[in-house]
Amino acid sequence: MNITVLLDMAADGFGDRVVVGTREAGLTAQALRARASAGAALVEAEGADAILHLAVNTPAFPVALFAAGLAGVPLVPVNYRLGAEQLDHLVGNHPRALVVADERQRAAIERAGLTARTPEEFLQQTRTPAPHAVEPREVDPDSAAVVIYTSGTTSAPKGVVLTHANLVSYVLGTVEYGAAAEDDAALMSVPPYHIAAVSNALTNLYAGRRVIVLEAFTPQDWVETVRDQGVTNAMVVPTMLARIMDEPGLDRSVPSxxxxxxxxxxxxxxxxxxALREWPAVDFVNAYGLTETSSTITVLGPEDHRAGGERLSSAGRAVPGVEIQVRADDDTPLPAGTSGHVWVRGEQVSTAYAGGGSGSSLDADGWFHTRDRGRLDAEGYLFLEGRVDDTIIRGAENIAPAEIEDVLQRHPDVADAVVVGVPDEEWGQRIEAVVVPRRGVDLDAEALEALRATVRGSLRGAKTPDRIVAWAELPRTPTGKLVRRDVVAGLAR
Amino acid sequence: MKPRVGATLASTTDQTTVIVVRWGAEDLDVTCGGAPMVDARGPEAGTSHPADPAQQAGTVMGKRYASEEHGVELLCTKPGSGTLAIGGVPVPLKDAKPLPASD
Known part of the structure; x- marks a missing residue:
């Protein structure tokens, strides 16, 4: 079924409720449907085969998402921070797209022979109803609703095809229709090319919760928006929460x-x-998922957070309709407590990459390899141990950087830490670590040597970094993902 | 009938519409208010039948109704007064454990 079913249900069930933007100037569910319909008419008039969104998050994003759904074409949100070469490549994949792009992207769009509308122009053009009503399309549930390019931190970006069936299955499996209270509001801080922005637009609409977006994150803007708009629910990536917690002199009160x-x-x-100490009344939720899984596949809920202990390091348990399996290198399933490759199965899991031919990204039994390492405990809580591709092979031993990073990050002088494998003639790879000192702390050679001793005391010699250096910051993407190849390159300089 | 997943079925006794989320291998008749539901885009759309007073438990917008026995799951997209049933047996509400908002 089409994702626009979710919009129809919202517009039919609570059409007068503001669902996008500020309470004063936002769009009601009915207005969102009307604009999506006008947007779909634009797609049809231009014969476009996709809507390309290359802009910061504004109300144009949900309008574009549902306009694409109504027109039966995919929405393709593209990272506006990409370099010219990557951008040209991705835009070139969609030569017949209707483009919504920020002014500063105009050159890139024109290089591809396309014309761009700004989000403001797109919203202006969808203000007036379509000259003729767009007939709701019967779309194939297995056709693409969204194509999202992965961040490409470990390999070239891949276009993940999320079908209408994938996304609707995710929403129905995790959200109760109309469950939000009239004055609930969600604050979205991740950029629109991230899967969480797509799933967020769908789940909050279905729950009847108004969504406010933060175009560019700063700790100050975030807490002020929460207070000014009476935000009840928010989603952040870890680096954002760390910045909110670390910002000196910031008023962190968020009563709503x-x-x-x-x-x-x-x-x-x-x-x-x-954060748990700072905001004891807030319900914390850790969600783990991938672009390929239509967002969340496991959840660690508020009770687990309050209980504390080791489970705080867990990503929680599988959401309804999702199965998790941990397998050895040779694909045999492993029992609870044993680390291996994390595999996932469920209707919300994408089966294909754009331009990937007819091959499925699933195995014969429908399982998807997340390329994450992890283990399950006896009650099904998943503990993640980093990407398979980040595994350090020192001598013949596989070492997961996450375990060492965890020890470093718990040290009171350390704000952030990364552990990587560096080419080594004797061992194949040796272990090196980069730490970012806490504000006001100076980590000199002696302090770094003491840090090595701490790691050796917690783990063992083979897992102790051969070298630890201190940097002012780590190379991360704007959505908080570490770019390990840049760490390795930096260490070699 | 054996509708495909994603098809909309309309009641012929009230305003209820449902979307087929799951459908097993069987050819089945789903009734609402005692009369067969029809394909909302098919030739029978818009027909009306008298409702069975004994089948008036009502349908609730946004709720899922699932028959494990038949492998059928229906999502209510417009509410009404009739009871959803297969072979005269009411299709129970699928109890969903509320999940905390995760995105």
Whole structure:
């Protein structure tokens, strides 16, 4: 079924409710449907085969998402921070797209022979109803609703095809229709090319919760928006929460906030513990998922957060309709407590990459390899141990950087840490670490040597970094993902 | 009938519409208010039948109704007064454990 079914249900069930933007100037569910319909008419008039969104998050994004759904073409949100070469390549994949792009992207769009509308122009053009009503298309549930390019931190970006069936299955499996209270409001801080922005637009609409977006994140803007707009629910990536917690002199009071979800990268234990102390009344939710899984596949809920302990380092348990399996290198399933490759199965899991030919990205039994390492405990809680591709092979031993990073990040002088494998003639790879000192702390050679001793005391010699250096910051994407190849390159300089 | 997943079925006794989320291998008749539901885009759309007073439990917008026995799951997209049933047996509400908002 089409994702626009979700919009229809919202417009039919609570059409007068503002669902996008500020309470004063936002769009009601009915207005969102009317604009999506006008947007779909534009797609049809131009014979476009996709809507390309190359802009910061504004109300044009949900309008474009549902306009594409109504017209039966995919929405393709593209990272506006990409370099010219990558951007040209991705835009070139969609030569017949209707383009919504920020003014500063105009050159890139024109290089591809396309014309661009700004989000403001797109919203202006969808203000007036379509000259003729767009007939709701019967779309194939297995056709693309969204194509999202992965961040490409470990390989070239891949276009993940999420079908209408994938996304609707995710929403129905995780959200209760109309469950939000009239004055609930969700604050979205991740950029629109991230899967969480797509799933967020769908789930909050279906729940009847108004969504406010933060175009560019700063700790100050975030807390002020929460207070000014009476935000009840928010989603952040770990680096954002760390910055909110670390910002000196920031008024962190957020009386309206009831629920804070985080995900997108590993959350340092120190940061979440600090946030739990800072905001004891807030329900914390850790969500793990991938672009390929239509967002969340496991959830660690508020009770687990309050209970504390080792489970705070867990990504939680599988959501309804999702199965998780941990397998050995040779694909045999492993019992609870044993680390291996994390595999996932469920209707919300994408089966294909754009331009990937007819091959499925699933195995014969429908399982998808996340390329994450992890283990399940006896009650099904998933503990993640980093990307398979980040595994360090020192001698013949596989070493997961996450375990060492966890020890470093728990040290009171350390704000952030990364552990990588560096080419080594004797061992194949040796272990090196980069730490970012906490504000006001100076980590000299002696302090770094003491840090090595701490790691050796917690783990063992083979897992102790051969070298630890201190940097002012780590190379991360704007959504908080570490770019390890840049760390390795930096260490070689 | 054996509708495909994603098809909309309309009641012939009230305003209820449902979307087929799951459908097993069987050819089945789903009734609402005692009369067969029809394909909302098919030739029978818009027909009306008298409702069975004994089948008036009502349908609730946004709720899912699932028969494990038949492998059928329906999502209510417009509510009404009739009871959803297969072979005269009401299709129970699917109890969903509320999940905290995660995005």
């Amino acid at each position: 906030l009831r629920s804070l979800a985080y995900g997108g990268a590993a959350m340092p234990r120190r940061v979440v513990e600090q």
